[in-house]
Amino acid sequence: MNQDNNAQLRRKIMGYLVSQAIFAVCELGVPDRLAAGPMPLPELARDRGADPDALRRFLRVLAGEGLFTEPAPDLFALAELGELLCTGADGSLHHLAGLMSGEAYQAWGAAPYSVRTGAAGFDQVYGMPYFAWLAENPAEAERFDQGQAGLVEVRLLPLLDRDWSGVTSVVDVGGGNGMLLARLAARHPHLTGVVFDLPHVVESAGPALTEVADRVGTAGGDFFDKVPPGADAYVLSQILHDWNDERAGVILANCRQAMPGNGRLFIVEQILDPDAGSGPAALLDLHMLVLLGGRERTRADWERLLHETGFVLESVTAGPRSSLLTARPRTS
Numbered sequence: 483m484n485q486d487n488n489a490q491l492r493r494k495i496m497g498y499l500v501s502q503a504i505f506a507v508c509e510l511g512v513p514d515r516l517a518a519g520p521m522p523l524p525e526l527a528r529d530r531g532a533d534p535d536a537l538r539r540f541l542r543v544l545a546g547e548g549l550f551t552e553p554a555p556d557l558f559a560l561a562e563l564g565e566l567l568c569t570g571a572d573g574s575l576h577h578l579a580g581l582m583s584g585e586a587y588q589a590w591g592a593a594p595y596s597v598r599t600g601a602a603g604f605d606q607v608y609g610m611p612y613f614a615w616l617a618e619n620p621a622e623a624e625r626f627d628q629g630q631a632g633l634v635e636v637r638l639l640p641l642l643d644r645d646w647s648g649v650t651s652v653v654d655v656g657g658g659n660g661m662l663l664a665r666l667a668a669r670h671p672h673l674t675g676v677v678f679d680l681p682h683v684v685e686s687a688g689p690a691l692t693e694v695a696d697r698v699g700t701a702g703g704d705f706f707d708k709v710p711p712g713a714d715a716y717v718l719s720q721i722l723h724d725w726n727d728e729r730a731g732v733i734l735a736n737c738r739q740a741m742p743g744n745g746r747l748f749i750v751e752q753i754l755d756p757d758a759g760s761g762p763a764a765l766l767d768l769h770m771l772v773l774l775g776g777r778e779r780t781r782a783d784w785e786r787l788l789h790e791t792g793f794v795l796e797s798v799t800a801g802p803r804s805s806l807l808t809a810r811p812r813t814s
Protein backbone atom coordinates (compact mmCIF):
# COMPACT_ATOMS: atom_id res chain seq x y z
CA MET A 483 0.00 0.00 0.00
CA ASN A 484 1.26 3.50 -0.87
CA GLN A 485 1.13 5.26 2.51
CA ASP A 486 1.31 8.76 0.98
CA ASN A 487 -1.72 8.12 -1.20
CA ASN A 488 -3.56 6.60 1.71
CA ALA A 489 -2.90 9.61 3.95
CA GLN A 490 -3.72 12.08 1.17
CA LEU A 491 -7.05 10.44 0.45
CA ARG A 492 -7.95 10.13 4.13
CA ARG A 493 -7.52 13.88 4.52
CA LYS A 494 -9.81 14.53 1.58
CA ILE A 495 -12.46 12.10 2.83
CA MET A 496 -12.38 13.76 6.25
CA GLY A 497 -12.23 17.29 4.81
CA TYR A 498 -15.62 18.38 6.08
CA LEU A 499 -14.48 17.87 9.67
CA VAL A 500 -12.06 20.76 9.18
CA SER A 501 -14.67 23.01 7.59
CA GLN A 502 -17.22 22.29 10.32
CA ALA A 503 -14.59 22.80 13.04
CA ILE A 504 -13.89 26.22 11.50
CA PHE A 505 -17.61 26.94 11.57
CA ALA A 506 -17.89 25.86 15.22
CA VAL A 507 -15.17 28.21 16.46
CA CYS A 508 -16.61 31.06 14.36
CA GLU A 509 -20.06 30.42 15.80
CA LEU A 510 -18.54 30.78 19.28
CA GLY A 511 -16.80 34.02 18.24
CA VAL A 512 -13.34 32.66 19.01
CA PRO A 513 -11.46 34.42 16.17
CA ASP A 514 -12.94 37.83 17.08
CA ARG A 515 -12.08 37.23 20.74
CA LEU A 516 -8.46 36.39 19.91
CA ALA A 517 -8.09 39.41 17.60
CA ALA A 518 -6.93 41.48 20.59
CA GLY A 519 -4.13 39.03 21.41
CA PRO A 520 -3.36 35.54 22.77
CA MET A 521 -5.52 34.16 25.58
CA PRO A 522 -5.07 31.30 28.07
CA LEU A 523 -7.42 28.41 27.30
CA PRO A 524 -9.42 28.45 30.59
CA GLU A 525 -10.18 32.17 30.22
CA LEU A 526 -11.05 31.80 26.52
CA ALA A 527 -13.33 28.82 27.21
CA ARG A 528 -15.09 30.65 30.06
CA ASP A 529 -15.50 33.78 27.99
CA ARG A 530 -16.89 31.92 24.94
CA GLY A 531 -19.06 29.44 26.87
CA ALA A 532 -17.07 26.41 25.68
CA ASP A 533 -15.94 23.19 27.32
CA PRO A 534 -12.19 23.76 27.93
CA ASP A 535 -11.06 20.28 26.90
CA ALA A 536 -13.20 20.28 23.75
CA LEU A 537 -12.08 23.80 22.80
CA ARG A 538 -8.42 22.78 23.22
CA ARG A 539 -8.98 19.81 20.88
CA PHE A 540 -10.69 21.97 18.25
CA LEU A 541 -8.04 24.70 18.44
CA ARG A 542 -5.16 22.22 18.22
CA VAL A 543 -6.59 20.68 15.04
CA LEU A 544 -7.17 24.14 13.57
CA ALA A 545 -3.65 25.17 14.64
CA GLY A 546 -2.52 22.17 12.58
CA GLU A 547 -4.43 23.74 9.68
CA GLY A 548 -2.54 27.02 10.18
CA LEU A 549 -5.43 29.07 11.61
CA PHE A 550 -4.27 29.38 15.23
CA THR A 551 -1.00 29.06 17.11
CA GLU A 552 -0.24 27.78 20.60
CA PRO A 553 2.82 29.85 21.59
CA ALA A 554 2.89 28.21 25.05
CA PRO A 555 0.90 25.23 26.37
CA ASP A 556 -2.77 26.18 26.60
CA LEU A 557 -2.17 29.70 25.33
CA PHE A 558 -3.90 30.27 21.99
CA ALA A 559 -3.46 33.02 19.41
CA LEU A 560 -4.72 33.78 15.92
CA ALA A 561 -2.39 32.97 13.04
CA GLU A 562 -2.38 35.25 9.99
CA LEU A 563 -4.68 32.85 8.12
CA GLY A 564 -7.11 32.75 11.05
CA GLU A 565 -7.36 36.55 11.04
CA LEU A 566 -9.54 36.19 7.94
CA LEU A 567 -12.18 34.59 10.18
CA CYS A 568 -12.62 37.81 12.17
CA THR A 569 -15.85 39.58 11.27
CA GLY A 570 -14.21 42.95 10.58
CA ALA A 571 -11.13 41.70 8.69
CA ASP A 572 -10.40 43.06 5.25
CA GLY A 573 -11.75 40.32 2.92
CA SER A 574 -13.24 38.43 5.89
CA LEU A 575 -14.40 34.87 5.21
CA HIS A 576 -16.38 34.64 8.45
CA HIS A 577 -19.68 34.80 6.57
CA LEU A 578 -18.63 32.13 4.10
CA ALA A 579 -18.02 29.73 7.00
CA GLY A 580 -21.62 30.40 8.12
CA LEU A 581 -23.04 29.93 4.64
CA MET A 582 -21.32 26.54 4.28
CA SER A 583 -22.77 25.23 7.55
CA GLY A 584 -26.22 24.44 8.93
CA GLU A 585 -28.80 23.58 6.28
CA ALA A 586 -26.26 23.99 3.43
CA TYR A 587 -24.07 21.36 5.07
CA GLN A 588 -27.06 19.06 5.66
CA ALA A 589 -27.98 19.30 1.97
CA TRP A 590 -24.62 17.73 1.07
CA GLY A 591 -25.83 14.53 2.74
CA ALA A 592 -27.95 14.15 -0.42
CA ALA A 593 -25.06 14.74 -2.85
CA PRO A 594 -25.55 11.24 -4.38
CA TYR A 595 -29.12 12.28 -5.25
CA SER A 596 -27.78 15.42 -6.98
CA VAL A 597 -25.25 13.53 -9.04
CA ARG A 598 -27.88 10.98 -10.09
CA THR A 599 -30.58 13.49 -11.02
CA GLY A 600 -28.92 16.88 -11.62
CA ALA A 601 -31.35 18.34 -9.08
CA ALA A 602 -30.93 19.96 -5.64
CA GLY A 603 -30.06 17.58 -2.80
CA PHE A 604 -31.50 20.19 -0.44
CA ASP A 605 -35.05 19.48 -1.64
CA GLN A 606 -34.58 15.78 -0.86
CA VAL A 607 -33.42 16.48 2.69
CA TYR A 608 -35.87 19.27 3.55
CA GLY A 609 -38.80 18.41 1.27
CA MET A 610 -38.90 21.85 -0.38
CA PRO A 611 -36.60 24.25 -2.30
CA TYR A 612 -34.08 26.30 -0.35
CA PHE A 613 -35.63 29.75 -0.73
CA ALA A 614 -39.10 28.40 0.20
CA TRP A 615 -37.52 26.80 3.28
CA LEU A 616 -35.77 30.06 4.22
CA ALA A 617 -39.14 31.85 4.06
CA GLU A 618 -40.38 29.47 6.78
CA ASN A 619 -37.24 29.66 8.91
CA PRO A 620 -36.62 33.30 9.87
CA ALA A 621 -33.52 32.72 12.00
CA GLU A 622 -31.74 30.83 9.21
CA ALA A 623 -33.02 33.36 6.63
CA GLU A 624 -31.53 36.15 8.70
CA ARG A 625 -28.21 34.35 8.85
CA PHE A 626 -28.32 33.71 5.09
CA ASP A 627 -29.08 37.37 4.33
CA GLN A 628 -26.33 38.55 6.68
CA GLY A 629 -23.93 36.06 5.15
CA GLN A 630 -24.69 37.33 1.66
CA ALA A 631 -24.41 40.95 2.80
CA GLY A 632 -21.08 40.12 4.42
CA LEU A 633 -19.72 38.99 1.06
CA VAL A 634 -21.07 42.01 -0.83
CA GLU A 635 -18.03 44.19 -0.10
CA VAL A 636 -15.78 42.01 -2.21
CA ARG A 637 -18.41 41.16 -4.81
CA LEU A 638 -19.31 44.71 -5.64
CA LEU A 639 -15.84 46.14 -6.28
CA PRO A 640 -15.98 45.96 -10.11
CA LEU A 641 -19.53 47.35 -10.02
CA LEU A 642 -18.66 50.20 -7.69
CA ASP A 643 -15.68 51.36 -9.71
CA ARG A 644 -17.29 51.48 -13.14
CA ASP A 645 -18.56 54.63 -14.86
CA TRP A 646 -22.22 55.22 -13.87
CA SER A 647 -22.56 58.59 -15.60
CA GLY A 648 -25.05 57.35 -18.21
CA VAL A 649 -27.35 55.71 -15.66
CA THR A 650 -29.90 57.31 -13.34
CA SER A 651 -32.07 54.49 -11.98
CA VAL A 652 -31.13 50.96 -10.90
CA VAL A 653 -33.15 47.92 -9.84
CA ASP A 654 -31.14 45.40 -7.82
CA VAL A 655 -32.98 42.19 -8.66
CA GLY A 656 -32.71 39.72 -5.75
CA GLY A 657 -30.99 42.51 -3.86
CA GLY A 658 -31.28 40.81 -0.46
CA ASN A 659 -31.12 43.18 2.47
CA GLY A 660 -30.04 46.10 0.28
CA MET A 661 -26.37 46.29 1.16
CA LEU A 662 -25.11 46.29 -2.44
CA LEU A 663 -27.43 49.01 -3.73
CA ALA A 664 -26.85 51.08 -0.59
CA ARG A 665 -23.10 51.01 -1.18
CA LEU A 666 -23.52 51.74 -4.89
CA ALA A 667 -25.88 54.68 -4.31
CA ALA A 668 -23.65 56.09 -1.57
CA ARG A 669 -20.66 56.10 -3.96
CA HIS A 670 -22.68 57.51 -6.89
CA PRO A 671 -25.06 60.14 -5.42
CA HIS A 672 -26.94 60.78 -8.68
CA LEU A 673 -28.38 57.22 -8.66
CA THR A 674 -31.89 56.31 -7.52
CA GLY A 675 -32.92 52.71 -7.09
CA VAL A 676 -35.11 49.88 -5.91
CA VAL A 677 -34.07 46.76 -4.01
CA PHE A 678 -36.31 43.99 -5.31
CA ASP A 679 -36.50 40.64 -3.51
CA LEU A 680 -38.99 38.26 -1.91
CA PRO A 681 -41.39 40.17 0.39
CA HIS A 682 -40.04 38.68 3.64
CA VAL A 683 -36.48 39.59 2.58
CA VAL A 684 -37.04 43.24 1.64
CA GLU A 685 -38.86 43.75 4.93
CA SER A 686 -35.44 43.59 6.59
CA ALA A 687 -33.76 45.95 4.10
CA GLY A 688 -34.42 49.14 6.10
CA PRO A 689 -31.22 49.41 8.17
CA ALA A 690 -28.84 48.95 5.23
CA LEU A 691 -30.64 51.70 3.29
CA THR A 692 -30.78 54.35 6.03
CA GLU A 693 -28.16 56.64 4.52
CA VAL A 694 -29.68 56.55 1.03
CA ALA A 695 -33.36 56.18 1.99
CA ASP A 696 -34.29 59.37 0.09
CA ARG A 697 -33.12 57.78 -3.18
CA VAL A 698 -33.42 54.01 -2.74
CA GLY A 699 -36.64 52.13 -1.93
CA THR A 700 -37.72 48.50 -1.81
CA ALA A 701 -40.23 46.33 -3.64
CA GLY A 702 -41.29 42.79 -2.72
CA GLY A 703 -42.19 40.22 -5.37
CA ASP A 704 -41.18 37.15 -7.33
CA PHE A 705 -38.63 37.56 -10.11
CA PHE A 706 -40.11 34.55 -11.91
CA ASP A 707 -43.30 36.58 -12.23
CA LYS A 708 -41.99 40.08 -13.04
CA VAL A 709 -39.48 42.69 -11.92
CA PRO A 710 -40.09 46.44 -11.40
CA PRO A 711 -40.24 48.11 -14.83
CA GLY A 712 -38.67 51.23 -16.29
CA ALA A 713 -35.23 51.55 -14.68
CA ASP A 714 -32.32 52.10 -17.01
CA ALA A 715 -30.09 49.54 -15.30
CA TYR A 716 -30.78 46.12 -13.75
CA VAL A 717 -28.31 44.39 -11.45
CA LEU A 718 -28.28 40.62 -10.88
CA SER A 719 -25.64 39.85 -8.24
CA GLN A 720 -25.17 36.17 -7.45
CA ILE A 721 -28.69 35.40 -8.63
CA LEU A 722 -28.46 33.43 -11.86
CA HIS A 723 -26.05 30.82 -10.47
CA ASP A 724 -28.82 29.78 -8.06
CA TRP A 725 -30.86 28.43 -10.99
CA ASN A 726 -30.62 26.06 -13.92
CA ASP A 727 -30.65 27.53 -17.44
CA GLU A 728 -34.40 27.31 -17.82
CA ARG A 729 -35.15 29.17 -14.57
CA ALA A 730 -32.29 31.66 -15.06
CA GLY A 731 -33.69 32.32 -18.54
CA VAL A 732 -37.07 33.33 -17.06
CA ILE A 733 -35.39 35.87 -14.74
CA LEU A 734 -33.37 37.31 -17.62
CA ALA A 735 -36.40 37.48 -19.90
CA ASN A 736 -38.32 39.34 -17.16
CA CYS A 737 -35.47 41.84 -16.82
CA ARG A 738 -35.41 42.26 -20.61
CA GLN A 739 -39.14 42.93 -20.64
CA ALA A 740 -38.89 45.45 -17.79
CA MET A 741 -36.10 47.58 -19.26
CA PRO A 742 -36.11 50.14 -22.09
CA GLY A 743 -34.40 49.31 -25.38
CA ASN A 744 -31.30 51.23 -24.32
CA GLY A 745 -31.25 49.69 -20.82
CA ARG A 746 -28.26 47.89 -19.33
CA LEU A 747 -27.86 44.67 -17.45
CA PHE A 748 -25.07 44.14 -14.90
CA ILE A 749 -24.41 40.60 -13.75
CA VAL A 750 -22.05 39.95 -10.84
CA GLU A 751 -21.04 36.28 -10.99
CA GLN A 752 -18.12 33.92 -11.37
CA ILE A 753 -16.84 32.98 -14.81
CA LEU A 754 -16.17 29.27 -14.61
CA ASP A 755 -12.93 28.21 -16.24
CA PRO A 756 -13.64 24.85 -17.91
CA ASP A 757 -10.17 23.76 -16.72
CA ALA A 758 -10.80 25.01 -13.16
CA GLY A 759 -10.27 21.56 -11.65
CA SER A 760 -11.28 21.74 -8.02
CA GLY A 761 -10.71 25.51 -7.62
CA PRO A 762 -13.19 27.69 -5.68
CA ALA A 763 -15.45 28.40 -8.69
CA ALA A 764 -15.70 24.69 -9.51
CA LEU A 765 -16.52 23.89 -5.87
CA LEU A 766 -19.14 26.63 -5.86
CA ASP A 767 -20.58 25.10 -9.03
CA LEU A 768 -21.16 21.85 -7.13
CA HIS A 769 -22.52 23.71 -4.12
CA MET A 770 -25.06 25.52 -6.31
CA LEU A 771 -26.18 22.17 -7.72
CA VAL A 772 -26.58 20.49 -4.33
CA LEU A 773 -28.22 23.45 -2.62
CA LEU A 774 -30.39 24.86 -5.39
CA GLY A 775 -30.06 22.87 -8.60
CA GLY A 776 -28.11 25.87 -9.96
CA ARG A 777 -24.72 26.16 -11.65
CA GLU A 778 -21.71 28.36 -12.31
CA ARG A 779 -21.19 29.24 -15.99
CA THR A 780 -18.32 29.55 -18.43
CA ARG A 781 -18.03 32.61 -20.65
CA ALA A 782 -19.51 30.60 -23.53
CA ASP A 783 -22.44 29.57 -21.28
CA TRP A 784 -23.08 33.23 -20.43
CA GLU A 785 -22.95 34.32 -24.06
CA ARG A 786 -25.45 31.65 -25.06
CA LEU A 787 -27.83 32.23 -22.12
CA LEU A 788 -27.82 35.98 -22.68
CA HIS A 789 -28.33 35.61 -26.43
CA GLU A 790 -31.27 33.24 -25.90
CA THR A 791 -32.97 35.72 -23.57
CA GLY A 792 -32.65 38.79 -25.79
CA PHE A 793 -29.30 40.24 -24.68
CA VAL A 794 -25.84 40.62 -26.06
CA LEU A 795 -22.83 40.26 -23.76
CA GLU A 796 -20.78 43.46 -24.03
CA SER A 797 -17.92 43.06 -21.58
CA VAL A 798 -16.51 41.00 -18.75
CA THR A 799 -14.43 42.69 -16.02
CA ALA A 800 -12.66 40.37 -13.63
CA GLY A 801 -12.87 41.27 -9.93
CA PRO A 802 -11.14 39.78 -6.90
CA ARG A 803 -13.89 37.21 -6.28
CA SER A 804 -16.61 37.77 -8.89
CA SER A 805 -16.63 39.19 -12.39
CA LEU A 806 -18.86 41.93 -13.73
CA LEU A 807 -20.66 41.04 -16.96
CA THR A 808 -22.40 43.87 -18.80
CA ALA A 809 -25.09 43.21 -21.40
CA ARG A 810 -27.49 45.22 -23.55
CA PRO A 811 -30.79 44.29 -25.17
CA ARG A 812 -30.14 42.59 -28.51
CA THR A 813 -31.45 44.45 -31.53
CA SER A 814 -31.28 41.58 -34.04
Ligand SMILES: C[S@@+](CC[C@H](N)C(=O)[O-])C[C@H]1O[C@@H](n2cnc3c(N)ncnc32)[C@H](O)[C@@H]1O
Binds near residue numbers: 630655662705721
Ligand atom coordinates in the same frame (compact mmCIF):
# COMPACT_ATOMS: atom_id res chain seq x y z
C1 LIG B 1 -27.51 34.38 -3.39
S1 LIG B 1 -28.60 35.64 -2.81
C2 LIG B 1 -27.86 37.08 -3.51
C3 LIG B 1 -28.18 38.32 -2.76
C4 LIG B 1 -27.53 39.61 -3.27
N1 LIG B 1 -27.92 39.94 -4.63
C5 LIG B 1 -26.03 39.58 -3.12
O1 LIG B 1 -25.30 39.75 -4.09
O2 LIG B 1 -25.56 39.36 -1.99
C6 LIG B 1 -30.05 35.34 -3.81
C7 LIG B 1 -31.21 36.28 -3.53
O3 LIG B 1 -32.29 35.93 -4.42
C8 LIG B 1 -33.49 36.13 -3.70
N2 LIG B 1 -34.58 35.36 -4.33
C9 LIG B 1 -34.71 34.01 -4.38
N3 LIG B 1 -35.83 33.68 -5.04
C10 LIG B 1 -36.43 34.85 -5.41
C11 LIG B 1 -37.62 35.14 -6.15
N4 LIG B 1 -38.40 34.16 -6.62
N5 LIG B 1 -37.93 36.44 -6.38
C12 LIG B 1 -37.13 37.44 -5.90
N6 LIG B 1 -35.97 37.21 -5.21
C13 LIG B 1 -35.63 35.93 -4.96
C14 LIG B 1 -33.15 35.62 -2.32
O4 LIG B 1 -34.06 36.04 -1.34
C15 LIG B 1 -31.74 36.18 -2.13
O5 LIG B 1 -31.76 37.45 -1.53
